[in-house]
Amino acid sequence: MSQPIAVYYQKFANRWKTLVFCGLLLIFKSNLTLASGEPFPIGAKSWGIGNATVALADRNAVFNNPAGLGFLKDNFVSSSYHARYNIAGLQTLSLSGNYNAKLANIGLGVERFGDKLYNEQKLGIAIGKSMNRVALGLKVSYFQAAIENFAAKNTLLTEFGVMTKLSSKVQVGFHAYNLTGAKLFASQQIPTVLRLGLSFSPTKQILLVTEAEKNIELPTLIKAGLEYQIVKNFYLRTGLTSKLNNAHFGFGFQSKQLIFDYALSSHSALGFSNHLSISYQIGKSSNQ
Template structure:
């Protein structure tokens, strides 16, 4: 092994320590902000305007209200291929346990670094809704910074966020990290505050765009943008870009049953590639039903479907999109599939044919059956 190779690890460790400690203080740490979740990283980190995953606690806690089911996610990365910068996180989101109207909660833990320098944090988050289309959330975290030979110190930090559904396709989000301006070390240095604003826009049924503006008080404004394309029902392709520094991102997500697996890469102009992995497990619904339930959350927020009344009947052979949307638990995706099925086969011969359509479960069919008829 040559000398240059032997020096890589010590120099890397030294660089991390230089970023984290000063010469005249016992402990002089600055939190290292790294994005979490391969899906968000794959779209350039532009996730503030939607944040509909268990990693909402790291972007915008208000996004917890956009999850239809409980979810736990595991994240791992080695930025630039360096084990000294290993980054691990686990996040849990629960929109179902609290009584109706009492919101959603989440929890997360993360660890970054190695034996000479590391950061560990545990977080609790809460979110709720007001005026149907507006959500708010907060995350309370305990962050512990440790430097070998210097000791360790911890702080409590507060993050807050809001999210608004402007139209069924457009959402806006704003969040502030370390809002309480916690300080650490003998010099009482403040942990840097970060302010983020973003939007998410559903351009097409299977294409979503993301845009973020981020301001870390230590650095210039960073602009982030990305796209997510559902290439086929169970596969999503992602690409993104960010500035300060200029970075290119991309990734892929695969969904099967109740499990999602996501991969993302991120480039750095000097340091090279980083690879990121996330595995998510959903409780109470499959990946397909989760997407449909997410659409239903949006529909209900905008009251797009006046509920059908007892005794009313809808003829499957003449029903319009809006007619179908009046059925209980109907989503735009399922309504589209029903209309495409009718177009392909010319007409329905019986109501039971709905069971042939992907996504129509026995429970959904039972909820619709009394409202449907088949007539010429």
Template structure:
């Protein structure tokens, strides 16, 4: 078990560095195209980014996405989820997997969010599993909470904490699953523009600042861009929304010349 713990910590360090502290399990090409400045975004992908954002969504939604980092097959993540609105609030179930047969991490989450006036609040319980070939698997529970508040008709504030319970990866070493805190503002002067600025803080790493912009050239054709610090990344993306579908693509690059990262995601909104 001790050997597993040491190797798990090593692989976690590699994977977190490769993901450039992108926030553990943040997903969706819309979010990536805006530098994952997603804490105030309310959409069906919020079950991966800030669970509070699924509150107020009025349609059943199914989502799926894939992201590859730096052209390395081992750094590929896949995600899928389903959002169900109800009279007592909205429920979301999500699944995520990153890695290959040598090392992989997976997550299944069950979340709930409710809208009360100008506030949206949400909580999600996640079961995570880390696997290393020949050494077995380690499973644990992590809880996340989030909130979004409408300050004015144009200004929104969001906050989110992943792993608020500080789940322990290795009792032998005391190593804990990373805890990520996010908070930010978004300014929406109209239906066409969303500007988001926020800060991320992993307890073990320096704070990261993120800024993202979404502009709708047409109602169903948004373009996106964003930047992030620590380390510096640039992001670009676009979307298309024919009928009940939302299709998004995003790419990012890094000053460390590791190569491009690509993300593709699709949402299907069912009429109630």
């Protein structure tokens, strides 16, 4: 094959793969929550309990509700890997950390989804402040989406959260994603997503969570999850999501300062997804 023909063939193949992948994005968009900068739940713990995380102040708060940072007493560094439906190019990697300062708690999160054909990157900084039983959180992210040999767009995304301790066993959380109505393309607005939920811990071994999620362009989702500590530092998890036909299972283990979480989620039509997280607890904060 001559050099000009080879170059032409390679360009044609690249464009064809791009078109095919874009078609898959359009087909699976409503089920995969992946195109257009829509929020993707981060953390294997989150997936193990059905992603009903809006009322949890844990190591994934920088992604799932920045208000949770205000209630965090420990500093964490976490990394997560999400492989969806065994489809190449649908992987998400993340890295996050938080730091408890005197005035407020700060979190930093990085996400990358996709491959060379299509990918999304987010770099966000969040701040959380607690005032007795109430915590407020704000996050601003730089978001970029790129399609190989076609286009690359970027914008800023804002998030706001509130979390309230009704008692030592009950917390309520609210989170709003894309408050400013940012757009990726002129004709494509990134969705605004509102979430309201409750966490209830009747004993030290049991955690119950539930959440309602409303994407303004889609029907309301109801989520519910359960975490049970069967022995010290070992947790079993399960959860359900309405209308998406999703089931969730997982477990977690903590050895001193190292935390390992794994979850398996299933979809009746698309199959299984695997979620893995490794976190390191740096130490106790001065606020504790």
